[in-house]
Amino acid sequence: MMRSLLLFAVVLFTCCPATIVVAEEWELMKMHCGKCHLRAEPEGDFNLRSLGSVPSAESIEHWVASVDYVELGEMPPAEENRMTAAERQRLITFLQKKIRGYDAQTADSKRVPPRRLNNREIANSIRDVLMIEDVGTHQPMANLLGDTLHDGFDTHGDSLGISEFHLDQYIDAFRKVIDTTILTGPRPETQQITVRSDDLRRTSLSQRKRPEGPGRLPNALDFHDMRARMYFENFETVPATGRYRITIRATGIDRGVYDYEKTGIYVDDPIRLSVHLGDRVFTYALPDNEVMQIELDEWLAAGTKIQLSYPTDGLRQANNGNFKFQYRYAHDYLKENDPKQYAKVVASIATKKKRERAKVVSHWSNWTDYWQGPRPRVFGADVEGAINDDWPPKRQIALLGENPKAVDAEAILTPIAARAWRREVQPGELDTIIRLVQSRAKRLGDVEAFKEGIVAILVSPSFLLINPEEGKAAERFATKWSYFLQSTIPNQRLRTATKKGELQTYDAVRDEIARQFKAGEADEFLREFPQAWLQLDRISFMEPDPDRFPLYDRKRLSEDMKDEVLRFFRHAIEHNVPVPELLTADYSFVNADLAKVYDIPGVPQDSELRKHVYSDGKRGGLLGMGAFLTLTADSLGTSPIHRAVYVMENFMGIEPTPPPADVKITEPDVRQAKTIKEILAAHTSDATCASCHKTIDPYGYAFENFGPMGEWRDFYMALTERAVKKKRKSEAKTLEVAVDASATFRSGAKYEDIVEFRDLMKADAARDRFVRCFITKLLTYANGTEPEDYSGVETILAKSAANQYRIIDTIAAVVDSPLFREE
Numbered sequence: 153m154m155r156s157l158l159l160f161a162v163v164l165f166t167c168c169p170a171t172i173v174v175a176e177e178w179e180l181m182k183m184h185c186g187k188c189h190l191r192a193e194p195e196g197d198f199n200l201r202s203l204g205s206v207p208s209a210e211s212i213e214h215w216v217a218s219v220d221y222v223e224l225g226e227m228p229p230a231e232e233n234r235m236t237a238a239e240r241q242r243l244i245t246f247l248q249k250k251i252r253g254y255d256a257q258t259a260d261s262k263r264v265p266p267r268r269l270n271n272r273e274i275a276n277s278i279r280d281v282l283m284i285e286d287v288g289t290h291q292p293m294a295n296l297l298g299d300t301l302h303d304g305f306d307t308h309g310d311s312l313g314i315s316e317f318h319l320d321q322y323i324d325a326f327r328k329v330i331d332t333t334i335l336t337g338p339r340p341e342t343q344q345i346t347v348r349s350d351d352l353r354r355t356s357l358s359q360r361k362r363p364e365g366p367g368r369l370p371n372a373l374d375f376h377d378m379r380a381r382m383y384f385e386n387f388e389t390v391p392a393t394g395r396y397r398i399t400i401r402a403t404g405i406d407r408g409v410y411d412y413e414k415t416g417i418y419v420d421d422p423i424r425l426s427v428h429l430g431d432r433v434f435t436y437a438l439p440d441n442e443v444m445q446i447e448l449d450e451w452l453a454a455g456t457k458i459q460l461s462y463p464t465d466g467l468r469q470a471n472n473g474n475f476k477f478q479y480r481y482a483h484d485y486l487k488e489n490d491p492k493q494y495a496k497v498v499a500s501i502a503t504k505k506k507r508e509r510a511k512v513v514s515h516w517s518n519w520t521d522y523w524q525g526p527r528p529r530v531f532g533a534d535v536e537g538a539i540n541d542d543w544p545p546k547r548q549i550a551l552l553g554e555n556p557k558a559v560d561a562e563a564i565l566t567p568i569a570a571r572a573w574r575r576e577v578q579p580g581e582l583d584t585i586i587r588l589v590q591s592r593a594k595r596l597g598d599v600e601a602f603k604e605g606i607v608a609i610l611v612s613p614s615f616l617l618i619n620p621e622e623g624k625a626a627e628r629f630a631t632k633w634s635y636f637l638q639s640t641i642p643n644q645r646l647r648t649a650t651k652k653g654e655l656q657t658y659d660a661v662r663d664e665i666a667r668q669f670k671a672g673e674a675d676e677f678l679r680e681f682p683q684a685w686l687q688l689d690r691i692s693f694m695e696p697d698p699d700r701f702p703l704y705d706r707k708r709l710s711e712d713m714k715d716e717v718l719r720f721f722r723h724a725i726e727h728n729v730p731v732p733e734l735l736t737a738d739y740s741f742v743n744a745d746l747a748k749v750y751d752i753p754g755v756p757q758d759s760e761l762r763k764h765v766y767s768d769g770k771r772g773g774l775l776g777m778g779a780f781l782t783l784t785a786d787s788l789g790t791s792p793i794h795r796a797v798y799v800m801e802n803f804m805g806i807e808p809t810p811p812p813a814d815v816k817i818t819e820p821d822v823r824q825a826k827t828i829k830e831i832l833a834a835h836t837s838d839a840t841c842a843s844c845h846k847t848i849d850p851y852g853y854a855f856e857n858f859g860p861m862g863e864w865r866d867f868y869m870a871l872t873e874r875a876v877k878k879k880r881k882s883e884a885k886t887l888e889v890a891v892d893a894s895a896t897f898r899s900g901a902k903y904e905d906i907v908e909f910r911d912l913m914k915a916d917a918a919r920d921r922f923v924r925c926f927i928t929k930l931l932t933y934a935n936g937t938e939p940e941d942y943s944g945v946e947t948i949l950a951k952s953a954a955n956q957y958r959i960i961d962t963i964a965a966v967v968d969s970p971l972f973r974e975e
Contacts, residue, residue, distance in 0.1 A: 266620065289452050344535075701860065
């Protein structure tokens with residue numbers, strides 16, 4: 153053993169110019185780390201020899217992890233630590249110096265590779281290339297293959313493959329968009345359609361043909377079941393592409409007749425109506441018992457379906473949540489509040505033939521005509537279109553000119569290609585496409601031929617790929633910036649500013665980013681980045697059991713939880729808060745439904761998200777949000793390991809060592825009337841497992857007071873053996889096991905509960921870890937690949953620290969860094 157150590161030391165000395173320094177650092181590591189990490193079966197499956205004398209492509213991750221653990225005091229573990237503060241700092245300096253040297257030597261090999269645009273970027277980009285409001289109401293992109301997510305990110309280059317099948321689908325989709333943007337043939341006639349109340353129809357929820365159902369009045373049609381949609385029988389789809397004026401007359405009725413407990417709809421929430429024009433949706437709050445005229449003036453594609461819906465997360469409170477059981481409340485309400493009317497209804501039920509009535513008077517089917525739940529009432533509509541005051545339409549003239557001729561193809565297509573390719577078009581670069589247009593014009597006509605030319609521009613690699621090697625540095629920077637914050641091509645303002653060199657300084661970058669946020673130009677980033685970073689797409693993968701947690705299922709709490717995250721993140725940007733505040737703030741944004749989960753009294757009884765400051769230290773920031781707590785739980789229970797891994801990967805930037813392939817992992821079973829910690833102790837008693845779990849578990853136990861829905865609990869509710877055998881859920885809460893939410897980190901830091909854990913996350917080391925992780929996630933989202941340059945990330949972190957870690961300043965430091973600029 154000693155001979156092998158000496159041999160390794162000799163090799164290490166000869167490979168490094170600073171032989172004496174390296175020898176001292178090696179002796180330091182051997183003294184404090186060798187006991188666990190130089191033996192035949194090293195702790196955590198990490199051997200010091202794997203570092204080598206200097207970092208390499210194979211070992212750099214070990215070097216970075218090593219400096220991270222040493223900085224945090226987790227290595228050596230507290231119980232075995234004999235290292236002085238001076239020795240620790242000397243070792244940190246040594247490791248960082250070696251890593252910086254490696255980063256400097258390999259900078260060129262770490263350049264960001266090209267990546268394909270994802271589907272939403274393609275749709276946004278085509279919209280702006282063609283200068284239209286969106287790709288169209290006829291869902292032209294619906295057949296594209298879905299993008300594969302990588303740890304939540306849809307911008308990850310290695311996951312965005314491209315094939316011949318992709319190209320075939322792109323061509324089909326692009327033609328559908330262009331066909332409703334560039335119109336040929338005679339001007340379509342303008343129709344005036346009056347939709348009377350008896351022209352209103354509701355979609356059926358089943359394949360079988362059924363009676364229309366309740367809600368039909370002489371002059372209106374009511375929404376009842378929120379799953380159905382309403383449509384115009386005499387104008388179900390748009391006959392010709394063009395501009396349409398649509399006026400819909402509607403009101404909200406019976407908002408306060410039944411209690412919230414019956415309907416799940418708050419009295420202070422308005423009744424809303426959504427208008428669906430294909431996949432373009434507009435939602436309106438209706439006044440109570442007063443007819444409102446909803447007016448729309450929209451460009452619609454031929455074939456677009458026009459439908460109305462009732463957007464609500466209520467009306468699913470009764471029985472198993474099926475809307476039909478709502479009708480039972482009509483029986484209960486009339487019986488209690490209008491005995492005379494109740495008696496009349498009961499008498500009418502008795503006169504029905506046996507096969508026409510339910511055996512029980514209170515059965516829901518007997519009361520459908522008397523239900524008074526909150527609902528929209530639609531009276532009718534007027535539709536006018538297609539309206540084309542100019543022919544061809546003005547938007548087409550803006551794109552191609554008034555009378556486009558194939559002979560002018562170069563002049564017409566060059567600005568289109570420049571927008572699509574995000575750069576200047578080089579001389580001769582369009583020649584092939586110009587010849588295509590001119591050859592097709594002989595057979596198809598000039599305008600149709602230009603459609604083919606635009607499709608060719610859009611299916612070229614210069615459009616479909618973000619390529620860091622293409623174009624000038626200023627053009628590449630504008631492209632990266634625009635797709636980072638807006639997920640589309642750069643607008644003229646940004647292209648001009650980068651071309652003139654106006655965004656070469658950190659201050660200029662920060663000011664422009666702040667302006668874009670304030671102007672609403674970066675709303676796509678505010679939606680998409682936190683959703684990707686926090687993997688909110690997973691929130692319903694194993695959602696809480698609907699029988700045990702009916703509120704989550706019936707009130708669509710997953711949407712409220714995601715909205716809480718997005719509102720919180722938007723607030724952080726609007727107020728430029730320090731990045732660490734995202735993790736451990738003492739506030740968040742809640743509505744009445746979330747307040748039920750979080751046990752917050754005094755919240756206004758409506759669905760609006762409002763800022764709430766917590767006083768008990770248990771919640772606030774991302775650590776206390778239902779989104780995080782739910783997506784890391786299972787249907788009936790929680791797993792501290794799941795939560796720990798999520799916290800490590802998404803908040804701390806730590807990649808935990810995966811379990812060995814031959815280890816059988818079993819989930820804890822609280823029916824054993826033990827704490828989860830006690831159950832997991834049997835698993836972690838194995839030396840191979842225990843080494844890694846000493847690092848992992850403390851990041852998860854703190855959250856054990858939060859159940860699968862994020863609700864607070866002091867006890868696990870355990871099933872008795874009798875309940876398990878007989879599968880009787882009525883006996884599910886006969887045993888209570890106290891929650892143990894305490895743990896000790898390898899550094900020696902301890903906590904007894906979530907309050908103390910949150911305090912530990914405010915320490916300098918944890919703060920920097922979180923900000924570093926945030927920076928890494930920003931770069932992953934922007935570049936399509938995880939950053940491999942430790943030194944570059946540390947430089948951004950230092951810039952963030954110099955600006956009090958403020959979030960806009962940190963984002964600006966990322967954009968201004970060489971890791972983003974790629975110059």
